[in-house]
């Protein structure tokens with residue numbers, strides 16, 4: 001589904017990703033862990049097409065297509081979804097209007113009919129139940145004044161509505177209490193299936209108890225320095241990153 | 251005075267000599283002619299006109315209304331929607347068109363040209379001696395409306411000033427008076443019938459009586475070739491509440507003056523504004539709130555969106571007189587620049603002579619936030635649609651404060667449509 005080869009990316013003058021190779025098959029869930037500043041969000045941003053980053057070398061193929069050729073909106077229409085580490089507040093645009101516009105853009109791209117206001121309401125209510133999100137958040141401006149947890153739920157709500165085929169979750173668990181974590185994980189698991197793949201970025205092995213990964217990667221200074229099964233997350237939790245960096249040193 | 255301004259002045263005075271006399275407006279006209287003769291058209295050496303050169307306006311040979319045009323109701327409704335039929339009063343090229351009126355209560359709105367006596371507030375608030383365009387309006391006004399609100403009528407009065415004929419200048423006059431405790435909404439709506447170039451120079455005088463509560467909406471959504479100067483002068487008595495909404499969504503040259511005096515203790519005034527500049531447009535808003543007595547509250551929010559090579563001017567003057575202790579005055583002027591060629595001159599001017607007051611002001615000039623843009627795009631929304639959405643979002647605060655939800659919706663669409671048409675978001 002996704003094939004990243006020798007990916008180098010810069011922000012301004014700084015090279016942040018220094019040669020990433022990563023292959024994610026259909027239906028697979030990969031987790032990425034790694035210290036602060038190691039480049040996890042940069043990788044997520046490059047996948048979604050964040051303009052602040054420039055790819056200087058390497059390639060990303062998604063379902064056989066050259067992903068780097070596509071504008072961010074085209075990537076979304078092709079089924080890529082990024083749950084933001086820091087969801088953006090947008091005053092004056094209601095969540096309801098936004099989600100409907102987004103859903104209809106994506107439905108049109110898939111060759112499906114647009115949903116009308118009534119059908120949208122029914123659909124969104126159903127999805128809100130899954131993430132246990134209060135109804136009134138739909139009438140408010142996008143993420144404006146939402147609590148940290150509400151913002152994260154809103155990301156997952158969008159994901160449930162848009163039904164993407166490749167999802168990147170950037171620290172969706174950070175700042176969530178235990179109950180919210182379960183709710184959000186439950187939302188994510190709703191979408192797991194043989195045709196959908198995920199890249200889950202997290203600092204905590206706790207999330208991976210709920211969203212069980214097939215592979216865990218450790219990112220350090222812009223490179224993947226170790227990959228393994230889900231037990232790697234446990235090991236990291238116990239020993240910290242120093243252990244990996246030490247182990248990977250020559 | 252430059253030659254073009256002198257020429258313009260002389261042409262306007264020649265028109266004034268031809269305005270048919272008789273009726274309640276004679277005194278106003280005489281005073282207007284005298285004041286306009288004395289001042290002429292303002293040059294940029296005057297502080298009030300430093301950023302706004304009226305030469306393009308002065309260079310055009312304006313005429314006054316010619317024929318009584320026949321205008322289809324549907325044509326009017328297309329440009330003045332949503333039409334508030336209950337209180338609709340229509341003027342075309344400055345002249346009343348009774349056949350287009352709605353069903354307003356006879357005692358609520360009256361045409362000035364037909365009035366036996368001038369309304370009490372006429373020419374008491376807008377000062378022709380200080381404002382050349384107020385003087386010009388007085389000299390050349392043919393008609394307008396006197397609105398008196400005495401009860402708790404929830405139906406909006408909708409005054410439509412439609413301009414249709416090429417190179418016609420009209421000078422509508424509006425007087426709004428409220429009885430103590432009255433509430434109401436008056437919409438003064440400047441529209442174009444067609445694409446011909448025209449000029450409207452409006453003066454609105456507003457008296458808000460004790461405990462009265464009034465919303466005045468001034469909409470300017472004329473075609474891209476049109477000129478507009480508008481002056482609103484208001485006085486708010488004890489515990490009265492005035493909310494003004496000044497929306498400039500059309501034209502090539504727009505100047506709005508707003509002067510509010512909080513004359514009674516506990517008086518309150520909220521001034522909302524939204525301006526959208528496209529192409530080579532100039533939009534200038536000069537506002538002045540005068541806190542004359544204690545315990546007044548004023549809150550001003552003017553939001554500007556400037557695209558193309560348009561230019562915005564905002565000058566917000568707040569005066570707190572020595573007696574006006576416990577004044578609470580807030581002012582904010584956020585601007586969004588959509589293009590490199592667009593510009594805004596924004597300047598607050600606080601003159602505070604009392605010591606126990608709360609005053610704040612802030613003006614900002616910004617661009618669309620790239621992170622917000624990326625967020626919307628990452629959800630499949632195309633870049634142009636995303637820019638439009640963000641820009642509308644920026645304007646929403648002012649639109650949502652409008653007194654009628656139907657107005658907010660239609661004007662949001664007018665705003666977006668004009669923006670899209672101008673390519674301002676691309």
Ligand SMILES: Nc1ncnc2c1ncn2[C@@H]1O[C@H](COP(=O)(O)OP(=O)(O)OP(=O)(O)O)[C@@H](O)[C@H]1O
Nearest residue numbers: 011012014016035036037038039040041042043052
């Ligand atoms: N737009 C930018 N301009 C300059 N430097 C940037 C930019 N974005 C990220 N960086 C830098 O790139 C490095 C990697 O940042 P990134 O956000 O990818 O880290 P991360 O692994 O997600 O960290 P965290 O765990 O704290 O979220 C950091 O040093 C960061 O300061």
Ligand SMILES: [Mg+2]
Nearest residue numbers: 040041042085
């Ligand atoms: Mg990060």
